[in-house]
Amino acid sequence: EVQLVESGGGLVQPGRSLRLSCAASGFTFEDYSMHWVRQAPGKGLEWVSGISWNNKSTDYADSVKGRFTVSRDNAKNSLYLQMNSLRLEDTALYYCVKDSGFLEWLLHFDSWGQGTLVTVSS
């Protein structure tokens, strides 16, 4: 069974940094691209970032480009999101998400974690 467990969320002041982690199990992590998707309280879904299975390709939403960095450690079955220069509008539940494609980008998501809440407030 696929399991994705996020951690690292919390309350942070505007302009500060936070690093999210996602521990993956139940599948061969190094064979799948991974993504972060966020959901502001009471709002819809927003794709944040994706990283290819082999670490060679990353992509970002315009709203976070230049501030967030996605990375992964295939030896540790882990996905990360380094978030710098946080803004009030980054407040959201951040989901770690598995791409459906085996050794390819299919860009749809067949497994989701429960999310970790990031609150940006002074």
Add this chain to the structure above:
Amino acid sequence: DIVMTQSPDSLAVSLGERATINCKSSQSVLYRSNNKNYLVWYQQKPGQPPKLLIHWASIRESGVPDRFSGSGSGTDFTLTISSLQAEDVAVYYCQQSYTPPLTFGGGTRVEIK
């Protein structure tokens, strides 16, 4: 960026009746080379993460009841629940998987009338 627009924002349907949700993309999500529409549907129940229902506009995921069906091509798509059950109360989102940045519709809340 491709803008995804869903309608209606919410709908209330009687048990056993049909529910229809629409999704429109600002540009075509049909790849001519393989004739696939890169349109996805998710279901999100209260307090839960989204669940993948349908990809490539009409391909149901394993384990998804066959009362859920997807249709459409190009820029106009529909998710149909043929006979609404109580457990189908949720918010439904479409998403284009055609090109980054990946974008979602605003969601449609389905309730029991």
